[in-house]
Amino acid sequence: MSADDRRLARVALTWLAEPGTRSVFALVERIGPVAALDLLLSGEAPERALRAAVAARGVSGDARAVAAAALARGERLGARLVTPEDDEWPAQVRDLRRLALSGATRRVDVETDPPLCFWVRGAWPLGEALARSVAVVGARAATPYGAHVATELGYGLADREWTVVSGGAFGIDAAAHRGALTAGGRTVAVLACGVDRPYPMGNAALFDRIAETGLLVSEWIPGAEPLRPRFLIRNRVIAAATSGTVLVEAAARSGATQTLNRALGLHRPAMVVPGPVTSAMSVGGHEVLRDRPEARLVASVAHVLEEVGRIGYDLAPPARAPERPRDRLDEEATQVLEALPRRRTLDLESVAARAGVDLRTAMRKLSMLEELAMVVRRDGGYALAPPPADRT
Amino acid sequence: MSADDRRLARVALTWLAEPGTRSVFALVERIGPVAALDLLLSGEAPERALRAAVAARGVSGDARAVAAAALARGERLGARLVTPEDDEWPAQVRDLRRLALSGATRRVDVETDPPLCFWVRGAWPLGEALARSVAVVGARAATPYGAHVATELGYGLADREWTVVSGGAFGIDAAAHRGALTAGGRTVAVLACGVDRPYPMGNAALFDRIAETGLLVSEWIPGAEPLRPRFLIRNRVIAAATSGTVLVEAAARSGATQTLNRALGLHRPAMVVPGPVTSAMSVGGHEVLRDRPEARLVASVAHVLEEVGRIGYDLAPPARAPERPRDRLDEEATQVLEALPRRRTLDLESVAARAGVDLRTAMRKLSMLEELAMVVRRDGGYALAPPPADRT
Numbered sequence: 001m002s003a004d005d006r007r008l009a010r011v012a013l014t015w016l017a018e019p020g021t022r023s024v025f026a027l028v029e030r031i032g033p034v035a036a037l038d039l040l041l042s043g044e045a046p047e048r049a050l051r052a053a054v055a056a057r058g059v060s061g062d063a064r065a066v067a068a069a070a071l072a073r074g075e076r077l078g079a080r081l082v083t084p085e086d087d088e089w090p091a092q093v094r095d096l097r098r099l100a101l102s103g104a105t106r107r108v109d110v111e112t113d114p115p116l117c118f119w120v121r122g123a124w125p126l127g128e129a130l131a132r133s134v135a136v137v138g139a140r141a142a143t144p145y146g147a148h149v150a151t152e153l154g155y156g157l158a159d160r161e162w163t164v165v166s167g168g169a170f171g172i173d174a175a176a177h178r179g180a181l182t183a184g185g186r187t188v189a190v191l192a193c194g195v196d197r198p199y200p201m202g203n204a205a206l207f208d209r210i211a212e213t214g215l216l217v218s219e220w221i222p223g224a225e226p227l228r229p230r231f232l233i234r235n236r237v238i239a240a241a242t243s244g245t246v247l248v249e250a251a252a253r254s255g256a257t258q259t260l261n262r263a264l265g266l267h268r269p270a271m272v273v274p275g276p277v278t279s280a281m282s283v284g285g286h287e288v289l290r291d292r293p294e295a296r297l298v299a300s301v302a303h304v305l306e307e308v309g310r311i312g313y314d315l316a317p318p319a320r321a322p323e324r325p326r327d328r329l330d331e332e333a334t335q336v337l338e339a340l341p342r343r344r345t346l347d348l349e350s351v352a353a354r355a356g357v358d359l360r361t362a363m364r365k366l367s368m369l370e371e372l373a374m375v376v377r378r379d380g381g382y383a384l385a386p387p388p389a390d391r392t
Numbered sequence: 393m394s395a396d397d398r399r400l401a402r403v404a405l406t407w408l409a410e411p412g413t414r415s416v417f418a419l420v421e422r423i424g425p426v427a428a429l430d431l432l433l434s435g436e437a438p439e440r441a442l443r444a445a446v447a448a449r450g451v452s453g454d455a456r457a458v459a460a461a462a463l464a465r466g467e468r469l470g471a472r473l474v475t476p477e478d479d480e481w482p483a484q485v486r487d488l489r490r491l492a493l494s495g496a497t498r499r500v501d502v503e504t505d506p507p508l509c510f511w512v513r514g515a516w517p518l519g520e521a522l523a524r525s526v527a528v529v530g531a532r533a534a535t536p537y538g539a540h541v542a543t544e545l546g547y548g549l550a551d552r553e554w555t556v557v558s559g560g561a562f563g564i565d566a567a568a569h570r571g572a573l574t575a576g577g578r579t580v581a582v583l584a585c586g587v588d589r590p591y592p593m594g595n596a597a598l599f600d601r602i603a604e605t606g607l608l609v610s611e612w613i614p615g616a617e618p619l620r621p622r623f624l625i626r627n628r629v630i631a632a633a634t635s636g637t638v639l640v641e642a643a644a645r646s647g648a649t650q651t652l653n654r655a656l657g658l659h660r661p662a663m664v665v666p667g668p669v670t671s672a673m674s675v676g677g678h679e680v681l682r683d684r685p686e687a688r689l690v691a692s693v694a695h696v697l698e699e700v701g702r703i704g705y706d707l708a709p710p711a712r713a714p715e716r717p718r719d720r721l722d723e724e725a726t727q728v729l730e731a732l733p734r735r736r737t738l739d740l741e742s743v744a745a746r747a748g749v750d751l752r753t754a755m756r757k758l759s760m761l762e763e764l765a766m767v768v769r770r771d772g773g774y775a776l777a778p779p780p781a782d783r784t
Contacts, residue, residue: 145668274666274678276537277691286666286691293685299669299678 003085009033010083010117011067011221016040016057018111019219020096020233023047025113033116037063070221074119079195079222082118088125093240099265108232112262115219115237121195122215129188129215130241133163134308137238137259138172138248143281146249149273150175151182153246156301158185162308163214165190165242167234168198172248172256174206186214190241192234193226194218235259244269244308246298250284257284264292269307271298329369332357336365337374337384345381395477401425402475402509403459403613408432408449410503411611412488412625415439417505425508429455462613466511471587471614474510480517485632491657500624504654507611507629513587514607521580521607522633525555526700529630529651530564530640535673538564538641541665543571545638548693550577554700555606557582557634559626560590564640564648566598578606582633584626585618586610627651636661636700638690642676649676656684661699663690721761724749728757729766729776737773 010033017024023046027036041063045051057063074081082088096114104110120126134157136150150172154164158180164187166173173189180187187210193199195216198207210216219237220230232255239245239262247270250256263270272289274297275282288295298304329337332355339354340346346354352362366382369375376385402425409416415438419428433455437443449455466473474480488506496502512518526549528542542564546556550572556579558565565581572579579602585591587608590599602608611629612622624647631637631654639662642648655662664681666689667674680687690696721729724747731746732738738746744754758774761767768777 145670149669273669274674274681274689276668277541277665278537282666283691286689289666289681289689290691290695297666297678297681297689299675299682303682 006033006085007081007083007117008064008067008071009037011070011081012037012063013040014116014219015066015070015221016054016063017050018229018233019115020108020111020113020236021050022111022113023050025097025116028116066221070223073196073222077121077196077222079119079121082120082126083116088127090127090130090241092130093237095266096236096240099236099240099262101261101265106232108229109258111233112236114240117219119195119218119220119222120215121211121217122213124186124213124215126215126217129163129186130165132161133165133188133242134304135165135238135242135245135259135263136172136176136248137166137235137245137256138176139250139254139256139281139284140169140171140173141251141281142171142175142249143275143279145275145279146172146273146281147175149275150248151179153248153273153301153304154179154181154185154187155183157304158183158187160301160305161185162305163188165238167191167231167238168200168203168207168216170200170202174203176248177206177210181209181213188215188217188241190234190238191216191218191226192220192230194220194222194224196222199226231255232258236262239263239268240266242268244271244304246271246273246304247285247288248273249275249279249281251280252283252287254284257288260288260295264294267294270295271304271307272296273298332361333365333368336362337369340375340382340384345378345383347381351382398425398477399473399475399509400456400459400463401429403462403473404429404455405432406508406611407458407462407613408446408455409442410621410625411507412500412503412505412628413442414503414505415442417489417508420508458613462615465588465614469513469588469614471511471513474512474518475508480519482519482522482633484522485629487658488628488632491628491632491654493653493657500621501650503625504628506632509611511587511610511612511614512607513603513609514605516578516605516607518607518609521555521578522557524553525557525580525634526696527557527630527634527637527651527655528564528568528640529558529627529637529648530568531642531646531648531673531676532561532563532565533643533673534563534567534641535667535671537667537671538665538673539567541667542567542640543574545640545665545693545696546571546573546577546579547575549696550575550579552693552697553577554697555580557630559583559623559630560592560595560599560608562592562594566595568640569598569602573601573605580607580609580633582626582630583608583610583618584612584622586612586614586616588614591618623647624650628654631655631658631660634660636663636696638663638665638696639677639680640665641667641671641673643672644675644679646676649680652680652687656686659686662687663696663699664688665690724753725757725760728754729761732767732774732776737770737775739773743774 040054093114096112099112101109136153154176157164164176164180166176168189168191177187189210191198195218235258239259245260245263247256247260260270272285272295335355339351352359374385376383432446485506488504491504493501528545546568549556556568556572558568560581560583569579581602583590587610627650631651637652637655639648639652652662664677664687727747731743744751766777768775
């Protein structure tokens with residue numbers, strides 16, 4: 001079974017059943033994507049609902065043929081498939097396995113397992129783009145106040161070299177992307193449709209700018225339509241791919257508050273920008289702040305960074321994106337890496353002291369990090385390697 | 393020693409040392425106001441700082457003569473003295489004994505003991521006015537947004553028969569009073585100067601309207617000036633006299649946030665109305681919401697009532713103001729009283745069931761409450777007595 005077979009199977013599976021479907025993810029985990037696809041297509045899916053869904057889908061086409069066509073189409077328009085077997089896979093989305101939304105009854109709130117694959121437009125490696133990222137989400141019908149705040153947040157986060165992640169909608173999403181782009185930063189738009197036909201059309205120019213330096217990302221094959229439930233399915237990815245989610249404006253119980261609920265369910269920092277109590281667009285955020293003590297009020301970029309920059313936080317992103325995903329490092333190597341300052345060099349003793357490890361361990365881990373091109377020796381000391389973008 | 397001696401001594405003591413001084417309050421508790429005054433005037437105050445303060449004050453007049461003149465002046469202009477020996481004393485201010493502000497170093501943050509007396513202008517009994525009251529505080533330099541919200545809160549609280557309590561300042565204070573008056577409600581202004589010369593002059597017409605139906609209250613003798621520290625000394629009373637404090641707008645670390653800190657220190661509901669993060673006048677409130685998890689975000693009158701109306705809350709006000717202070721009732725009598733609905737009658741069994749006491753206890757407590765004119769028998773059942781205002 002080749003890697004290509006596995007990739008094709010992941011695409012076909014995502015087409016057969018909406019991303020997030022728990023029984024499909026579990027099956028892939030147990031027997032791999034190729035066998036899982038075979039099983040589903042043979043009509044022997046473990047669950048009745050899944051068998052029915054697969055059968056219904058089968059009427060409109062052959063899953064393998066659809067997947068092969070999607071891969072060809074993706075190649076033609078410069079969209080690549082990224083799977084968990086690729087280096088650039090963002091490992092943190094696996095946390096979705098642990099997501100349980102309280103009182104969930106709707107399909108979109110229950111079927112929230114990790115993605116099987118991503119379609120990506122843009123040159124930046126996906127995992128690196130998301131390693132140090134903050135989601136900024138909110139209402140389409142944003143007020144001028146909300147749009148202003150989202151723009152400022154996008155700008156400030158990008159200015160501090162954080163990736164801004166959002167959907168592609170009008171209002172808060174677009175304002176956050178624009179702010180980041182204005183700062184010369186890179187942003188990631190996670191879409192609920194194919195990356196070749198980003199929705200809404202009115203943001204077409206914005207999508208083009210995003211794809212130039214940042215990324216357009218989707219779980220759905222090129223050409224896929226932005227069906228209504230897909231926005232909520234997509235929201236779990238925005239929450240899980242980032243180090244924290246900021247809600248800028250939202251009506252009561254709206255889609256944007258759902259993204260924040262997913263961040264809360266993942267125990268990621270969930271932040272809310274308050275607003276005038278006289279504004280309907282602030283009701284959703286204020287509700288979350290009243291109902292969920294874990295949600296934090298933020299009023300500035302500094303407040304956001306305080307939340308997402310916290311050390312010791314579950315799945316915390318590295319201080320800067322390493323060339324290889326940091327989750328490959330063991331704990332001591334991570335500590336050593338985090339002990340290195342951004343601009344200066346440190347001698348071995350200082351590294352060991354800051355990392356809280358003994359000299360031998362520090363030396364061993366530094367050698368390994370040097371080997372991985374994450375650390376360089378300079379002026380008789382150790383320093384963080386410059387980020388890939390700086391290497392000419 | 394007559395009651396008049398004790399009253400005069402309380403006034404003289406408040407003149408000799410600023411209200412809240414812990415050593416003075418402790419002395420009055422131990423040996424009574426008359427002996428405490430004698431001790432202070434004899435130069436034998438227990439603390440060096442207090443001896444110095446009393447000596448310094450002594451230069452500008454004779455404490456007993458000043459107090460006697462103040463009582464005469466008060467009588468002339470219709471301001472009465474209220475002391476803990478009076479029926480209308482608001483017993484809840486005694487909680488100030490337990491107030492400890494974390495990290496307090498300034499005199500106004502340390503010397504926060506209960507008042508020795510109040511000067512009151514207005515016909516309403518003080519304890520009754522404050523039994524069901526909410527403080528609405530905030531910045532002098534309020535924005536139109538803040539003034540709007542304070543007016544709405546004042547209106548809504550008064551409309552639901554809660555007393556609005558605030559200072560007398562421009563901005564939020566005035567807006568809250570105006571809102572309550574517009575609703576036909578009664579408000580209480582707690583001043584940092586004599587009740588005969590409410591500050592600022594620009595609010596003179598407002599103060600007259602407040603005194604007509606509500607109350608002007610101060611710890612300082614008629615004629616006293618609004619010295620700067622007195623605003624903070626006064627703020628402890630606003631927090632302690634009410635069932636909860638709402639902060640509408642405040643700059644960072646301003647006087648209004650200090651009132652909220654005192655409410656927090658007293659474990660009373662401390663509420664903050666959020667605002668645009670782009671407004672300097674919202675910074676203080678947002679800071680409190682970020683730093684103090686006990687502080688609650690409120691966006692409406694309903695949210696405020698949810699906080700202050702909580703049953704089981706320490707020193708909770710009665711559902712409506714009884715003729716006698718409710719703190720004279722034992723726990724079972726309070727439960728029985730709270731079990732009675734506002735407009736209907738209940739039979740004995742239902743009262744007992746709702747109060748969670750046995751029939752015998754219910755009957756005994758109901759008889760006592762009837763004796764106290766807090767409960768009436770009607771249509772073969774029991775009902776809350778109508779409030780004093782309704783009795784013609």
